[in-house]
Amino acid sequence: MKRLWLILPLALFALFLGVAGYQLTQPKDEFVRSTMIGKPLPAFDLPGATDEAPRVASAYFADGQPRLLNVWATWCVPCIAEAPQLEELAERGVPIVGVAIRDEPEAIARFLENYGNPYEVIARDDIAELQLGLGSSGIPETFVVDGDGIIRYQHIGDIRADDVDEIYAAWEDAR
Amino acid sequence: MIATGLAAIALAVAAPGAGQTVSSAPLANTQLADPQAEAQAQDLMEELRCLTCQSQSIADSNAPMAGDMRHQVRSRIAAGESPEEVRAWLVERYGDYITYRPGIGSATWPLYALPILFLLIALVVLVRRLGRNGE
Numbered sequence: 001m002k003r004l005w006l007i008l009p010l011a012l013f014a015l016f017l018g019v020a021g022y023q024l025t026q027p028k029d030e031f032v033r034s035t036m037i038g039k040p041l042p043a044f045d046l047p048g049a050t051d052e053a054p055r056v057a058s059a060y061f062a063d064g065q066p067r068l069l070n071v072w073a074t075w076c077v078p079c080i081a082e083a084p085q086l087e088e089l090a091e092r093g094v095p096i097v098g099v100a101i102r103d104e105p106e107a108i109a110r111f112l113e114n115y116g117n118p119y120e121v122i123a124r125d126d127i128a129e130l131q132l133g134l135g136s137s138g139i140p141e142t143f144v145v146d147g148d149g150i151i152r153y154q155h156i157g158d159i160r161a162d163d164v165d166e167i168y169a170a171w172e173d174a175r
Numbered sequence: 176m177i178a179t180g181l182a183a184i185a186l187a188v189a190a191p192g193a194g195q196t197v198s199s200a201p202l203a204n205t206q207l208a209d210p211q212a213e214a215q216a217q218d219l220m221e222e223l224r225c226l227t228c229q230s231q232s233i234a235d236s237n238a239p240m241a242g243d244m245r246h247q248v249r250s251r252i253a254a255g256e257s258p259e260e261v262r263a264w265l266v267e268r269y270g271d272y273i274t275y276r277p278g279i280g281s282a283t284w285p286l287y288a289l290p291i292l293f294l295l296i297a298l299v300v301l302v303r304r305l306g307r308n309g310e
Contacts, residue, residue: 030229032226032229032269032270032272032273033270034268034269035266035267035268035269035270036267036268102198102199102239126199126200127198127199127200127201127203127243127246128198128200128239128240128243129243129247131240131243132243132244132247132265132268133268134268135267135268135269137226137227137240137269138226138227
């Protein structure tokens with residue numbers, strides 16, 4: 001019995017080594033998920049796509065209609081890759097609000113001309129205040145916001161062809 | 176070989192637009208006028224994780240997102256929020272991972288409880304041994 005007690009620290013140490021070693025072989029999860037799911041969209045009031053366009057505010061999301069909120073930028077390469085998928089979602093009837101991070105009206109106009117415009121409206125977030133308010137840690141990211149302005153779903157990274165159905169379903173769920 | 180490498184580097188440097196390389200937030204790289212508030216902001220920024228370069232603090236990082244986070248920290252502290260309120264605002268959005276000084280929660284309590292437990296065990300062992308020597 002006494003001998004067993006003596007072995008205990010060594011056994012604990014071996015267990016620790018085992019766990020640490022196992023974790024070293026596991027791929028690292030780089031994503032920091034938003035903890036805002038289920039919480040209301042933070043209040044914001046941002047300029048539109050151009051200086052003349054009307055401003056976009058959080059009240060826009062309070063009309064009972066669920067929407068996608070797509071955090072993107074014209075300087076972001078994966079955003080080009082996800083453009084066709086956003087187009088497809090828009091064609092299936094999903095309203096999409098774009099939030100352009102650190103962007104400029106001319107660059108936005110050029111991007112939309114080249115890669116299509118799936119957006120209902122675009123807000124310019126020059127200092128990432130809405131992005132930080134959303135708990136979004138990268139670009140692109142896509143949120144589902146329900147008709148009461150509650151954040152329901154987060155997709156991190158560009159939307160691939162096989163993500164479209166899941167995002168559409170999440171939008172349907174929010175109806 | 177070297178030429179290709181250089182070309183790749185030149186491309187990588189040239190490709191990103193201005194938006195990707197700098198934060199235009201006014202307080203990203205400008206200190207607060209009040210030295211005490213700036214010191215509070217600085218202490219907090221050293222304890223907040225940069226989201227795009229995850230092992231750095233936002234005080235250390237040149238990433239535009241870190242600059243935008245510094246702006247939030249400075250402007251909120253200048254508006255009268257305490258550093259702990261600003262930290263709580265970020266934790267509400269990103270979870271405990273955002274701070275290098277996590278509070279006691281359902282996932283972190285063993286970190287605080289185990290050292291106390293080990294100390295108690297050591298104390299018990301010590302008292303027993305000393306007691307035995309005294310006999």
